[in-house]
Amino acid sequence: MTPESKTLAFQATALAGGALLLSTVSVMTRAAPAPAAASVEIANFTFKAPVVTVKPGTTITWTNADDIPHTVTSSAGLFKSKVLDSGEKFSFTFAKSGQFGYFCSLHPHMTGSVIVKA
Amino acid sequence: MLDDMGDDLGGGRRGFLKCMAWAGTGALFAFEGGIGSSIGLDAALAAPAKHMVTQPFTFAQISDSHIGFNKPPNADARATFREAIAKVKALPHRPDFVIHTGDVSQLSRDEEFDDAEQMLKELGLPVFFVPGEHDMLDPDGGKAFLSRFGKGSQGAGWYSFDHRGVHFVALVNVADLKPGGMGNLGAAQLKWLKSDLAARPSSQPIVVFAHIPLWTVYADWGWGTDDSAEALKLLARFGSVTVLNGHIHQITQKVEGRVAFHTARSTAFPQPAPGTAPSPGPLKVPPEKLHGMLGITDALFVRGHDRIALIDSTLIA
Numbered sequence: 001m002t003p004e005s006k007t008l009a010f011q012a013t014a015l016a017g018g019a020l021l022l023s024t025v026s027v028m029t030r031a032a033p034a035p036a037a038a039s040v041e042i043a044n045f046t047f048k049a050p051v052v053t054v055k056p057g058t059t060i061t062w063t064n065a066d067d068i069p070h071t072v073t074s075s076a077g078l079f080k081s082k083v084l085d086s087g088e089k090f091s092f093t094f095a096k097s098g099q100f101g102y103f104c105s106l107h108p109h110m111t112g113s114v115i116v117k118a
Numbered sequence: 119m120l121d122d123m124g125d126d127l128g129g130g131r132r133g134f135l136k137c138m139a140w141a142g143t144g145a146l147f148a149f150e151g152g153i154g155s156s157i158g159l160d161a162a163l164a165a166p167a168k169h170m171v172t173q174p175f176t177f178a179q180i181s182d183s184h185i186g187f188n189k190p191p192n193a194d195a196r197a198t199f200r201e202a203i204a205k206v207k208a209l210p211h212r213p214d215f216v217i218h219t220g221d222v223s224q225l226s227r228d229e230e231f232d233d234a235e236q237m238l239k240e241l242g243l244p245v246f247f248v249p250g251e252h253d254m255l256d257p258d259g260g261k262a263f264l265s266r267f268g269k270g271s272q273g274a275g276w277y278s279f280d281h282r283g284v285h286f287v288a289l290v291n292v293a294d295l296k297p298g299g300m301g302n303l304g305a306a307q308l309k310w311l312k313s314d315l316a317a318r319p320s321s322q323p324i325v326v327f328a329h330i331p332l333w334t335v336y337a338d339w340g341w342g343t344d345d346s347a348e349a350l351k352l353l354a355r356f357g358s359v360t361v362l363n364g365h366i367h368q369i370t371q372k373v374e375g376r377v378a379f380h381t382a383r384s385t386a387f388p389q390p391a392p393g394t395a396p397s398p399g400p401l402k403v404p405p406e407k408l409h410g411m412l413g414i415t416d417a418l419f420v421r422g423h424d425r426i427a428l429i430d431s432t433l434i435a
Binding site: 043044045046066067068069075082083085086101102103105106107108109111 | 224337
């Protein structure tokens with residue numbers, strides 16, 4: 001084998017290795033869990049799941065199914081949706097553990113809570 | 119008949135009572151008359167000049183116009199608001215002014231406020247407003263409403279004015295609502311109310327208006343005001359207090375001591391009676407029933423006869 005052909009063989013191996021590495025990364029990416037999500041419907045002037053328990057990083061989406069607008073407003077000022085007309089949605093991702101109360105700022109007797117724990 | 123009523127109202131108590139009998143649905147409350155002193159805001163300056171009472175006067179209440187609402191049972195809340203305005207214009211006596219007890223708009227959008235304002239201009243009368251929770255939905259939490267309808271008011275939009283010896287107090291109970299609560303006046307407004315009433319003689323008739331009822335109609339639906347008892351305590355020494363509210367889109371009334379409470383119909387859509395539906399959402403009545411469940415309130419002061427009358431009428435001609 002000439003020095004030149006040795007180099008080529010090495011390059012071929014390196015390429016194959018690189019391809020293998022790439023495909024491994026790709027498999028790992030696919031295997032990772034999808035971002036957690038949960039949903040809460042707003043209907044009949046109530047948050048239909050008044051207490052939701054999720055893992056950190058979960059995104060919760062509220063959907064207003066009423067004919068009357070509502071909001072999703074954190075009691076502690078952590079988040080506040082704009083006014084949600086019929087069919088409109090609001091999402092918030094809960095990164096940290098804890099209990100997070102919220103209410104509708106138009107109809108404050110409507111309350112709900114999100115419990116985030118690992 | 120309307121002409122008869124017109125003659126009667128100017129013609130003394132007997133005629134007035136006849137008018138009440140004709141009205142049928144009105145509530146009649148006794149009160150002790152009094153002479154008002156003068157205090158005013160920009161809004162009050164727009165009202166007709168105040169002078170000593172020798173003639174009866176009326177004012178009209180409209181409420182919950184929800185301009186922009188377009189779902190069952192009312193595809194066009196603008197149209198029914200226009201009908202309500204025509205109804206006010208057709209009253210047998212031209213009211214001195216109109217009060218709008220909130221939820222002017224559905225979503226606090228500029229075009230909703232603008233349409234309401236333009237339509238109300240057709241009345242050619244001063245209009246006094248308080249916001250409803252639907253009027254607080256702009257990103258600045260009510261500034262769009264206040265800049266248009268609350269000039270000269272204080273805090274979240276409260277104010278008072280005198281008219282022909284009667285003291286009118288406009289309260290706001292839809293701002294800064296608390297989780298799990300109902301309507302809320304708040305400490306700052308109660309402090310203002312105390313000082314507003316302090317120098318007034320107990321004999322002066324008082325009319326208080328606010329969006330959410332100032333007594334608990336139905337707590338499960340948030341139909342009440344958490345700290346209304348504190349306001350009512352300040353009003354307790356007065357001989358005649360009339361409390362006018364909206365929010366619940368139906369007539370309810372109650373007399374407690376010398377305080378008469380009344381809620382007006384909406385001009386947009388009815389809501390169910392307390393506890394008769396899964397939620398307080400719009401009552402989806404068939405089209406032929408809608409106009410019979412929307413309406414206005416006409417308030418008549420007959421000074422010297424110790425009477426205030428509230429007459430509710432629907433949009434059915």
